[in-house]
Amino acid sequence: MTQPPNDYVRIFDTTLRDGEQSPGATLTSDEKLEVARALSRLGVDVIEAGFPAASPDDLAAVQRIAETVGRDVPEGRPERPGGAEPPIICGLARATEKDIDQAFAGVRGAKHPRIHTFLATSPIHREHKLRMTKEQVVERASKMVAYARALCADVEFSPEDAGRTEPEFLYEVLSAVIEAGATTLNIPDTVGYTLPHEFGELIAGIMSNVKGIEKAIVSVHCHDDLGLATANSLAGIRAGARQAEVTINGIGERAGNTSLEEVVMTLATRKPIFGLRTGIDTTQLTRTSKLVSARTGMVVQPNKAIVGANAFAHESGIHQDGMLKHQETYEIMRPEAVGAQKTLLVLGKHSGRHAFTVRLRELGHPLSDEALNNAFERFKVLADKKKRITDADLIALAASEESAGPELFKLEAVHVSAGAGMPTASVKLRCPDGESRTTAAIGTGPVHAVFTAIDNLVQAPAELLEYSINAVTEGIDALGEASVRVRARGEALRENPQLGSVLSSIFHGHAADTDVIVASTKAYLVALNRLLATLDAKRRQPDAEAPRDAAPGASG
Incomplete structure (x- = not known):
């Protein structure tokens, strides 16, 4: 791939890796592919598709993205410097041969693959986590970068916790990995500790003191623990960094990552100050933000810069x-x-299937086959109930179908009786064996009664963490959007590469309906179906243990 000019900042999106480490942001393989396609259309230069060594499922998801998104130039993707090219597809790897082999196995199908390997360098990590001397860290980093470079021409190296690493030692490590073949040096503020002037000085020092720095692109990767991720990233860019590692909506571990939309729009709005540009089509920012929010179940705060409802x-x-x-x-x-255009009246009850399909595609929510049929049927029902059908309504209908996931248990009917006394619910589900079963339950309210009835039928090892309901538009006939999060009880489903530990996953469900009880019921079933499908896949791979090599941690 052609090296970008010096006034160009590469946008490296890690929504599918670091962003997915947010509690509750677990995505299915299909959802990861959908988000990756949206990121490619948006104009992202590098997509970090995952951590292939974490599990066979992660490896398969990265391979799928590499072989599709990594080879195609979708309609609407802005041209890169040098012409129309698909994004670089990147896989994360700890500094071990086993991880690096898995990372390359994941990304090798892309036209432009990249291996991203990392090793901690700060005193606290060297002493307490790695138990390695400075000399051992330099040797390991150099050796593993050389190993990765023998497999792949594009290798990124991250000195984890660079913000708390002695500058002179950091220069030594970075000089060694450049000599070993690293093409990108990513400088992470792993715990969001540095201040903007400190981080800017750190990048400036690297630009001035690292031997062979002209052979590599310097990247910044900042976390938002003190609310300074965007400010730190911009300070690093002003000091010479030409790649920014970001996530949509700023999602990520703990307090999150640098927000893609904030960095991109700051560079665009304050171009006279920075004199820099990106390859992002900014008119797709709101659309992509809503997609990621719907898929991860992580609601964007109303006062969020750029993409919040009140922006x-x-x-x-x-x-x-x-x-x-x-x-x-x-x-x-x-x-x-x-x-972020105004909500428009676009369709009505006399609108046909073709107009409906085209409008969904224009809104960035193309559907096909059964999902399109279901959404169109629900649209016609909604059009009979509402005087005005808005873009927001259409997006909610599409998002509800897109997030449905596997349907092990499907809602056939629900009835509630509420009021003072004894709220009750009757639920009829089609079960995995094809049989329909009905049960009833009481609860503290109608939604609690519905969820209790579902639990009696499904018998999933799930704990409800969060439930919310919101109106999509104004008025008494507004669609209600329900969001649910559940956690798997007693099941180790997912590796956190930063901590080197296996955690229970959190699954979200999302659904929309003019009846908030129906929306809530469907959302809860989506979450439980995802949990059960993941458990089933895990149990089918009894030997699929994630590696437990030395040097655990993640560049985030």
């Missing part, structure tokens, strides 16, 4: 008066620039 809302009378006189009085960017 372009003005309630103050003074602000409204200024906006009416001149839009730039209180807006530094146009809503249209990030794809």
Whole structure:
């Protein structure tokens, strides 16, 4: 791939790796592929598709993305410097031969594969986690980068916890890995500890003191533990970094990662200051944000910069008066620039299937086959109930179908009786054996009664963590969107590469309906079906243990 010019900042998206480490952000293989395709259309330069050594499922998901998204240039993807190219597909690996082999097995099907390997360098990690001397760290890092380079021409190295590493030792490690063949040096503020001026000075020091630095691209990867991830990343970019590692909506471990949309729009809005550009189509930012939010079940806070619901809302009378006189009085960017256009009346009850299909595609939610049939049927029912069908309604219908996942148990009917006294619910489900079964339960309220009845039928080892319901649009006829999170009890399903431990997974469910009880019921079933499908896949692979080599940790 052609090296980008010096005024170009590569956007490295790690939503599918570091972002998915957020509690509850577990994605299915199909959802990962859908998000990867959206990231490619958005114009992301590098997609870190996962941690292939974590499990056979992770490896398979990365391979699938590499062999599809990593080889195709989708319609709408902005051209890169040098022409139209698919994104680089990257796999994360600890500094061990076994991990690196797995990473390459995951990404080798891409047109532009990359191996990203890492090793901690800070005193606290060397002493307490690695139990390695400085000399051993340099030797291991250099040896593993050389091993990766023998497999793949594009190798990224991250000195984990670089922000707390002695600068002189950091220069030594980075010089050694460049000599061993590293093409990108990623500098992570792993625990979100540094301040912007400190991180900028760290990058400036690397640019001035690392031998052979002109042979590599310097990257920044910051966490938001002190709310400084975006500020630190921008400070690093001003100091010479030309790759930013980010996630959609800033999701990630603990307090999250640097937000893709914040970095991209800062560089675009303050171009006279930075003099830099990216390859991102900013008009797709809101669409991609909503997709990731729907798939992960992680709601975007209303006051989130760029993509929050209130990002372009003005309630103050003074602000409204200024906006009416001149839009730039209180807006530094146009809503249209990030794809945050006003809700429009687009379809009605007389609209046909073709118009419905085309509009969903325009909104970034293409459906096919059974999902399209189900969504269209629900659209016609909704159109009979509502006077106005908005884009938000269509997105909610599509998202509900897209997030359905495996249907081991399917809702056939639900009835509730609520009020003072004894809320009860009757639920009829089609079970995996094809039989329909009905049960009833009482609860503290109608939703609790429904969930209890479902638990009696499904018998899943699940613990309910969170339940919420929100109106999609205004009015008494608005669609209700339900979101549910459940945790697997007593089941080790997922490796956290940062901690080197296996954790219980959290599964989310999402559904929309004009009846909030129906929406809640469907969302709970989606979450339970995902949990059961994951358990079933895990039990079919009894020997699929994730590696437990030395040097656990992750570059995040």
